[in-house]
Amino acid sequence: MKFIDEYRHPALLKSQLAELRRGVTRRWVIMDVCGGQTHSLLRHGLEEALEDVLELVHGPGCPVCVTPAEAIDDAVKLAKRPDVILASFGDMLRVPGRNGSLLLARAAGADVRTVYSPVDAVQLAAKEPTRQVVFFGVGFETTAPATALAVLQARQLGVKNFSVLVHHVRVEPAMRAVMQLPDNRVQGFLAAGHVCTVTGFAHYGAFVEEFQVPVVVTGFEPLDLLTGLTECVRLLETRQPQLRNQYARSVRPEGNPHAQRLIDEVYTIATVPWRGLGAIPDGGLVMRSEWRDFDARNRFELPAPVSSSDGDCRSADVMAGRIKPPECPLFGNACTPDTPVGAPMVSSEGACAAYFRYARSPISTESASGPLAPALRGEG
Amino acid sequence: MSELDDGGEWFSCPIPNEADGGLVTLAYGEGGRLSRRLIRERIVSRFDNEQLRSLGDAALLETQSKKLAFSTDGYTVTPLFFPGGDIGQLAVFGTVNDLAVSGAVPRWLSLAIIIEEGLPWSVFDRVLDSIHSAAALATVAIVTGDTKVVPRGAADRLFITTSGIGEVLAPAPPGPAALRPDDVLLVSGPIGCHGAAILCARERFDFEPPPSSDCAPLTAPLVALHSAGITPRAVRDATRGGVAAVLHEWADACQLTCVVEEAAIPIDTQVRAVCELLGLDPLHLANEGTFVLATRPELVEPTLTVLRQFAVSRRAVVIGRVSPRRITPVTVVRGLGREVPLDEPSGAPLPRIC
Numbered sequence: 051m052k053f054i055d056e057y058r059h060p061a062l063l064k065s066q067l068a069e070l071r072r073g074v075t076r077r078w079v080i081m082d083v084c085g086g087q088t089h090s091l092l093r094h095g096l097e098e099a100l101e102d103v104l105e106l107v108h109g110p111g112c113p114v115c116v117t118p119a120e121a122i123d124d125a126v127k128l129a130k131r132p133d134v135i136l137a138s139f140g141d142m143l144r145v146p147g148r149n150g151s152l153l154l155a156r157a158a159g160a161d162v163r164t165v166y167s168p169v170d171a172v173q174l175a176a177k178e179p180t181r182q183v184v185f186f187g188v189g190f191e192t193t194a195p196a197t198a199l200a201v202l203q204a205r206q207l208g209v210k211n212f213s214v215l216v217h218h219v220r221v222e223p224a225m226r227a228v229m230q231l232p233d234n235r236v237q238g239f240l241a242a243g244h245v246c247t248v249t250g251f252a253h254y255g256a257f258v259e260e261f262q263v264p265v266v267v268t269g270f271e272p273l274d275l276l277t278g279l280t281e282c283v284r285l286l287e288t289r290q291p292q293l294r295n296q297y298a299r300s301v302r303p304e305g306n307p308h309a310q311r312l313i314d315e316v317y318t319i320a321t322v323p324w325r326g327l328g329a330i331p332d333g334g335l336v337m338r339s340e341w342r343d344f345d346a347r348n349r350f351e352l353p354a355p356v357s358s359s360d361g362d363c364r365s366a367d368v369m370a371g372r373i374k375p376p377e378c379p380l381f382g383n384a385c386t387p388d389t390p391v392g393a394p395m396v397s398s399e400g401a402c403a404a405y406f407r408y409a410r411s412p413i414s415t416e417s418a419s420g421p422l423a424p425a426l427r428g429e430g
Numbered sequence: 431m432s433e434l435d436d437g438g439e440w441f442s443c444p445i446p447n448e449a450d451g452g453l454v455t456l457a458y459g460e461g462g463r464l465s466r467r468l469i470r471e472r473i474v475s476r477f478d479n480e481q482l483r484s485l486g487d488a489a490l491l492e493t494q495s496k497k498l499a500f501s502t503d504g505y506t507v508t509p510l511f512f513p514g515g516d517i518g519q520l521a522v523f524g525t526v527n528d529l530a531v532s533g534a535v536p537r538w539l540s541l542a543i544i545i546e547e548g549l550p551w552s553v554f555d556r557v558l559d560s561i562h563s564a565a566a567l568a569t570v571a572i573v574t575g576d577t578k579v580v581p582r583g584a585a586d587r588l589f590i591t592t593s594g595i596g597e598v599l600a601p602a603p604p605g606p607a608a609l610r611p612d613d614v615l616l617v618s619g620p621i622g623c624h625g626a627a628i629l630c631a632r633e634r635f636d637f638e639p640p641p642s643s644d645c646a647p648l649t650a651p652l653v654a655l656h657s658a659g660i661t662p663r664a665v666r667d668a669t670r671g672g673v674a675a676v677l678h679e680w681a682d683a684c685q686l687t688c689v690v691e692e693a694a695i696p697i698d699t700q701v702r703a704v705c706e707l708l709g710l711d712p713l714h715l716a717n718e719g720t721f722v723l724a725t726r727p728e729l730v731e732p733t734l735t736v737l738r739q740f741a742v743s744r745r746a747v748v749i750g751r752v753s754p755r756r757i758t759p760v761t762v763v764r765g766l767g768r769e770v771p772l773d774e775p776s777g778a779p780l781p782r783i784c
Contacts, residue, residue, distance in 0.1 A: 051702055060693075063766050089709075095768030140780030153777070166633060166781065272765050387776075407758075407771060 057271030058094070066276040067099060070283060074103040078286050079235045079371055080279060081228065083221055084190075084242030085112030085397065086270045092404055094272040104279065107236060107371035108394075108401045110224050113189040114141050115393040115400050116324045120355035121217045122147030125186045128215065128350060129160035135178060137171035138186040139193075140164045145396050146389075152186075168193075168200035168214070175204065175212035184346045187214040191248045194218045194335055195309035198316035201337075201344045215346040217355075218317065218335040219324065221245050222257060227330045229261045231370045238282040240268040240275070243297040248313075250305025254293050262291040269297040316341050323355055326365035326393035365392030368401050375405040382406060454549045459579025468577060472555065476562045477541075481573040489573035491538055495597035499534035501525055502593035510557065510588060512631040514623070514643030517590060518560030520718060523647050524669070525594040526568045530649040531665040531721055533602030533656070536568060536594050541575035544589040547582050557588060568647035570594065599656045606664040606683035606724070613663055613752040614730045615688060616723045618651065618743035619644065620696040621673050625715025625779065626704045641700040646719030651740040658736050663724045667717065671775040673749075674713040674760065676722045678774040681759030690750030690772075691763045708781035713762070713772060715779065724752065 056062070082088055088108040091097045097106050110116050122145055129136035129152060136152065143152045143162065156162040161181075165171050168185050175183035187197035197214050204212040221242055228236055241254060246267045254265045264285035268278025278296045285292055295301055313335065322334030336354075337345040347354065363385065364378040375381050375394065385391035387403045394400035458464045474482055481489035505521040522539065529536040541561065545554065565572055626641040648667060655662065666676045673695075677688040690713075697705075697712050705712050719742055725733050730748060737746035750763075758771035 051699065051706070054706060058765050060765060060767065067766065093770060094765040095770045096766065098768055098770075099766050143780060144777065164633075164780070166635075407773060 054271065057269075057273040059273070063272055063276060066273060066280065070100070070276060070280040071103055073280065073283050073287055075287060077103060077105055078237050078283060079105045079107060080238045080240065080282055081107040081109040081225075081236045081371065082240040082242075082268075082275075083109040083111040083225055084240075084245065084270075085114070086244065087240060087242065087268065087275060088112065088401070088404075090270050090272060090275060094275075096272060096275055100279070104283070105371070108369070108404075109228060109236075109239075110324060110327055110369045110393070111190075111221070111242060112393075112397050112400060113193070113219065114145055114397040116219060116224075116326065117142070117145065117188050117217050118323045118325045118355050119147040120323070121188075121215070122151070123149055124347075124352050124355065125184075125215055126150060126152060126155045126160075127352075128184050128346065129155045129162050130158075131182075131350075133182050135161045135163060135174065135181050135183045136186060137163045137165045137168075137174060137183060139166075139188070141397065142186060142188060168197045169203060172200050172204045172207070172209055172212050175209045176207065179211060181211065182349075183212050184350075185212070185214045187216045187218060190219055190221055190242070191245045191313065194317060195248060195306075195312045198312040201316050201341055202312070204344060210343075213344050213346040213349045214337070215352075216317070216335065216337055217322070219322065219330075220319070220333055220335065221249075222253060223330050223333040224324065224327070225257065226261075227327060227333070228370055229263070231366070231372075233370075233372055235371045236263070238264045238286050239266070240278050240282060241265050243267055243269040243274070243301060246295075246297070246301045246305065248306050248309045250303050251293065251295060251301065252303050258291055258293045264291050265293050267293075267295040267297050267301050269300065324393075325396075326363065326369060328366075361391070363392035365394050365402065368392075368394050375402040378402070450551075452550055452552065454545050454547060454551060454554060454579055456547045456579050456581065459545070459547075459577065465577070472558060473541075473575060473577070476558055477565065477572040479571050479573065481538075481571070482575075489538065489540075491573065491595065493537070493597055497598040497600065497602075499529045499532045499596040499598050500593070501528040501532070501596075502591065503528065505590045505592070506586060507628065508586065509631050510553065512643060513627050513640045515627075515645030515718065516557060516560050517588060518557040519564045519645050521590040521592045522561055522564035522568055522570070523645055523718060525592040526570055527648045527667040527719070527721070529594050529596035530647070530652045531667050532596070532598070533652075533665075534596030534598045535653060536570045536596040536649060538573045538595045539565065539570050540591075540593040541572050542591040543575070543577045544585050545577065545579045546585040546587050547579055549587055554588070557590075564647075568649060599653070601661050603662045603664050606666075606680040608663050609680060609684035609686055609724055609752050610663075610726075611686060611752055611754050612727055613724050614727050614748055615677075615690060615750040615752065616725070616730070616733065616737075616746055617668070617673060617696065617749050618648070618721045618723070618737060619719070619745045620698045620701065621668065621717055621720055622697060622701045622705065622712035622715035623720070624718040625672065626701040626712075628716070629708075629779075630704060635704070637700060637704060639700065641698065641704055644717055644719040646742045648719060648721055648742060651737050651743040651746075652721075654736050654739065655733065658732065660725075660729055660733055660736065662729070662733065663726065665721050665723045667719075667721045669718060670716050672712070672714045672716055673722055674711070674772055674775050677760045677772070680724065684752070685755055687753050687756040687758065688750060688760045689753050689763065689769060690760075692765075693763075694747060694749045696745050696747055710779045710781065714775045
């Protein structure tokens, strides 16, 4: 399959891996800030292949993981209203808030629908004029233009029973928050390629300047990730804190101006809470007041979600690379993929969920500790 | 078209009439004359056989086998018709395949149908026709059954339950607890077709051409394996949860690890495109005419030779092996030749945002 197979070709991957390993003299700590990259690193075994030469930290880049429990509670609350149809991206349905998930709400009678585009939710609203259709708008700058477009379309078509429960988040402020954490260990970043197709990457110049860390715009296929990491390592080894684009087939410096205009027209930058990390200055988008008729928080009089805390959960330390998931007291006890407490246990891309599934204590059979048992990642 | 003859004789014409607007009504489920009429004109007339014709309370069956396989399954699917199949074929092949992978020759099926009132007769008839051809293809007889009509909202158009009885061919596969290290894992054909077809049909993704379900009976290749004197360790049709679910069940049963090679797994281009776009793993998608088979290494070649003689398993291929227990029960060798754990599916596959 074109645009996939050539980026997964085993021989190419092996030679890129060899090049990367040749260039490393110490075990650098590099963070990826996109759930898609985390998923690909784990799925293709790259993290394990690089474990002895690089420490990969999976940052707060999965929109499913970083949506605060309070925002999910609000979505559940709306879904339970008999006059509301709650439309959402598929993988938000499983994520639990403090009072269960949207899937549970649906089982209890709420009208929750999966849509693949926010624009589908506008069509749904047009077809169901007696109900209120609320789209649960989560995600980074990649999904924000689509929800903005849906709002524009709803106004244009006069669809008044459509609104968006917004929890859009922005990548760069989260990277900034990571760098400002006390004891931050991250030395270089892979910037999220698909976000950069929208935002461009020029704005990372100031980030690089301020924090003196290399940032490499990187794609998602295994070869993309290896070339991104190779470049990041080269910049680290040669002490060049610089900005590079290794995903030029998709990302232009200026990004996608049309998508940026859509975001700007409907949203404004605001400080919003992230699950596990708390409030991040300028870390999100909220609807501009001129669009308040389409803002579900305004329509249903919901207060803005407060800073999210998951109690004893140490997910912020995990996402910052300070501890490995098994060092958290809740890991594997109160917190499992079926009953997640913290953000990184929520989706399969999250670091805690990955550790729980892939590196729990071995099942006690005679062969578990035998020569075929692969090394555990980290000290998991 | 005929008028409903309220006071008189049976109408022999099974075509829907004007009086009920071409729709199934509750009256057809209330056990009276209309119920009998539905059964005679639509069911018995189609699936005609000795047991059914007697309209007794139970079918009386004669068998030479000492050992029978008995299985049941309920079928609900949206939409009822999709590329490559429909609910009728699923209801027949699903139960037939459960029997066939257990080492039996499927012989008899029961057919219980719950109809939501308001279903067009044309839809009902189309499903019955499909059940009829599927049963003929799978050489099973429908020998007993039931129909109910429920009020609107109490069912989603049409629910079908079939139970099946098959005669077990000795020796039957001993099952997954008998797996041993170095046993070889095969699939009978490209995986994920049914799951991808349903997802695209339900969500109206306009892939062109659309992925098509693999819905088909699996009896012929499995009986042929038996005739060739080949007894696999275990066979399972990889329905809901896909190949991943089968491998996890097997790994649990034998306390070993199943290792599959991603590059060896046959996947059609359409299915792969759907999976790449939506962030799904074809190993998690349902199949309705594809099985996973485990066998001893020395039986791999003869097994493949037999399987490849049949259309339904022409693309049978080795995908992996059983190994001593690792930390994780199922692993996939991906890109760099590294083993990556394969998740057990949990709930329906949901497309990822990121």
